[in-house]
Amino acid sequence: MVYRFTDSVPYLLNRAGVALGERFTRRIASYGVTLPMYRVLAVLRQSGTKTLGDLSELVSVELSTLSRLISLMVKRGLVTRIRPPENARIVLIDVTPKGADLADELMQIAMHFEDTLISNLDKDQVDILKTLLCQINQQVEKL
Amino acid sequence: MVYRFTDSVPYLLNRAGVALGERFTRRIASYGVTLPMYRVLAVLRQSGTKTLGDLSELVSVELSTLSRLISLMVKRGLVTRIRPPENARIVLIDVTPKGADLADELMQIAMHFEDTLISNLDKDQVDILKTLLCQINQQVEKL
DNA sequence: ACTTAACTTTTGCATTTGCAAATGTTGTTT
DNA sequence: AAACAACATTTGCAAATGCAAAAGTTAAGT
Numbered sequence: 001m002v003y004r005f006t007d008s009v010p011y012l013l014n015r016a017g018v019a020l021g022e023r024f025t026r027r028i029a030s031y032g033v034t035l036p037m038y039r040v041l042a043v044l045r046q047s048g049t050k051t052l053g054d055l056s057e058l059v060s061v062e063l064s065t066l067s068r069l070i071s072l073m074v075k076r077g078l079v080t081r082i083r084p085p086e087n088a089r090i091v092l093i094d095v096t097p098k099g100a101d102l103a104d105e106l107m108q109i110a111m112h113f114e115d116t117l118i119s120n121l122d123k124d125q126v127d128i129l130k131t132l133l134c135q136i137n138q139q140v141e142k143l
Numbered sequence: 144m145v146y147r148f149t150d151s152v153p154y155l156l157n158r159a160g161v162a163l164g165e166r167f168t169r170r171i172a173s174y175g176v177t178l179p180m181y182r183v184l185a186v187l188r189q190s191g192t193k194t195l196g197d198l199s200e201l202v203s204v205e206l207s208t209l210s211r212l213i214s215l216m217v218k219r220g221l222v223t224r225i226r227p228p229e230n231a232r233i234v235l236i237d238v239t240p241k242g243a244d245l246a247d248e249l250m251q252i253a254m255h256f257e258d259t260l261i262s263n264l265d266k267d268q269v270d271i272l273k274t275l276l277c278q279i280n281q282q283v284e285k286l
Numbered sequence: 287a288c289t290t291a292a293c294t295t296t297t298g299c300a301t302t303t304g305c306a307a308a309t310g311t312t313g314t315t316t
Numbered sequence: 317a318a319a320c321a322a323c324a325t326t327t328g329c330a331a332a333t334g335c336a337a338a339a340g341t342t343a344a345g346t
Contacts, residue, residue, distance in 0.1 A: 003254045005185040006201070009261065009269070010163050010253070012276040014182075017160040018203040019283040020153050027286070036332090039157075042148040052295065058149070060161040065333055067296055089294045089341040110153070111146045117282050118152065121275060126152070128268050129275045133155040139260050140162040143170070179302095196324065208303055210326055232311040232324050 009136070024113060028106055032076075036061055036069055041078065041095060041103035042110070049094040078102065152279070167256060171249055175219075179204055179212055184221065184238060184246035185253070192237040221245065 005011055025035045033041075039059040044050060047058075052070065056063045070093055073079045078099035082092045095103060118126050148154055168178045176184075182202040187193060190201075195213065199206045213236055216222045221242035225235045238246060261269050 003250055003257075005182075005189050005250065005253070007273065008253065008257050009273065009276075010160075010167065010256070011182070011185075012273055012280075013156065013160045013163065015203050016276045016279045016283070017153075017156045019280055020156065023283055023286045024153065034332090039148075039154070042154075046148050053293095060158050062334060063294085064296070064335080068332085071296095083295095083341095087294095087342075091295065107146055107148065110148070110151065113153070113286060114146075114151050116286055117279060120282075121278060125271055125275060128271050130150065130152065130155055132264060132268060132272045133152075133159045135264060136159045136260060137155075137162055139263070140159070140166055143163075143166045143256055143259055177302095194324080195326095205304060206324085207305080207326070211302085214326095226311095226325095230312080230324095234325065 013136075020113075020117075024110070027109060027113075031102065031106065033102065033106065036066075037073060037078070038103075038106050038110075040066075040069065040073065040093075041099055042107055044079065044093065044095045045100055045103040045107070049092050051090045051092060053090075055093055073099070156279075163256075163260075167253070170252060170256070174245065174249065176245065176249065179209075180216060180221070181246075181249050181253075183209075183212065183216065183236075184242055185250055187222065187236065187238045188243055188246035188250070192235050195234045195236060198236055216242070 021035055024038075028035070028038055036059065039061070040055065043055065043058045050058065052066060053063065056066045059066070061069065070079060070081055074081050077096055080094050080096055082094070084090065084092060164178055167181075171178070171181055179202065182204070183198065186198065186201045193201065195209060196206065199209045202209070204212065213222060213224055217224050220239055223237050223239055225237070227233065227235060
């Protein structure tokens with residue numbers, strides 16, 4: 001059995017991810033938001049306040065990159081960045097009301113994306129897809 | 144049914160893709176090769192000479208970015224860049240013998256990655272995974 | 287208390303990226 | 317054959333990225 005690079009999981013994963021990302025980026029560009037920004041807003045909207053480190057983990061963006069991205073988002077009034085006095089080495093990020101509204105709007109679009117994406121796929125198969133993607137994430141630790 | 148961002152296909156896809164990419168990047172760093180470089184080598188090794196445009200499509204790297212990446216790879220003796228006289232507006236990229244050897248070596252590592260990645264997954268499920276990733280790619284066109 | 291270690295974020299700097307415009311080539315129209 | 321459109325790649329430039337080092341804060345050891 002020969003190894004076919006273009007049939008490998010990492011290749012297909014990247015391909016689908018990039019294609020999807022590009023589409024969504026273009027779709028939300030008119031809102032003045034980039035894909036990483038959307039991810040930040042969506043995570044915060046879903047689970048509330050997060051430290052920078054946790055957020056970095058959750059949105060798969062490197063810490064230093066995220067730090068600067070947050071600076072930009074603060075400047076645009078989408079999120080707040082607070083150093084709590086009781087523990088001044090962490091930074092807490094949260095959405096502003098404006099950011100929350102925007103997040104809701106964008107998540108509507110994302111929902112629609114998801115719908116068309118899996119529209120002609122088996123419900124069971126989509127479940128398998130999601131489960132496997134999660135498992136891959138765990139397996140990656142062992143590599 | 145509420146929309147949970149962190150359960151969405153794009154999110155999980157990105158997460159797995161980034162995690163996998165980071166690991167592999169670190170794994171191959173000692174060979175002086177980046178992930179996009181590996182992808183270029185692997186595609187060329189698998190399917191032979193390609194135009195820059197086709198290659199861009201195959202490795203999911205934007206044309207201008209790829210153009211510069213290829214310049215670097217040419218300088219390092221990994222690939223060749225030829226403008227065929229019979230059609231001088233295209234550029235043909237191919238691996239050098241050195242590039243081919245490196246590609247083989249790296250693909251061994253990639254094979255091993257794939258093995259551990261899907262080691263405790265169902266064979267049938269992996270097939271579904273791959274199929275769905277391909278279908279997602281096609282569906283993306285409709286978004 | 288003082289030093290050292292551990293934790294979290296930010297910054298410096300070089301590299302990579304992506305869009306738009308420019309370049310060069312072929313094909314088509316008149 | 318000149319002008320124009322279509323095709324394929326490259327380049328300019330601003331923004332994003334990633335690593336390593338720095339900075340600031342808390343915790344632990346002596």
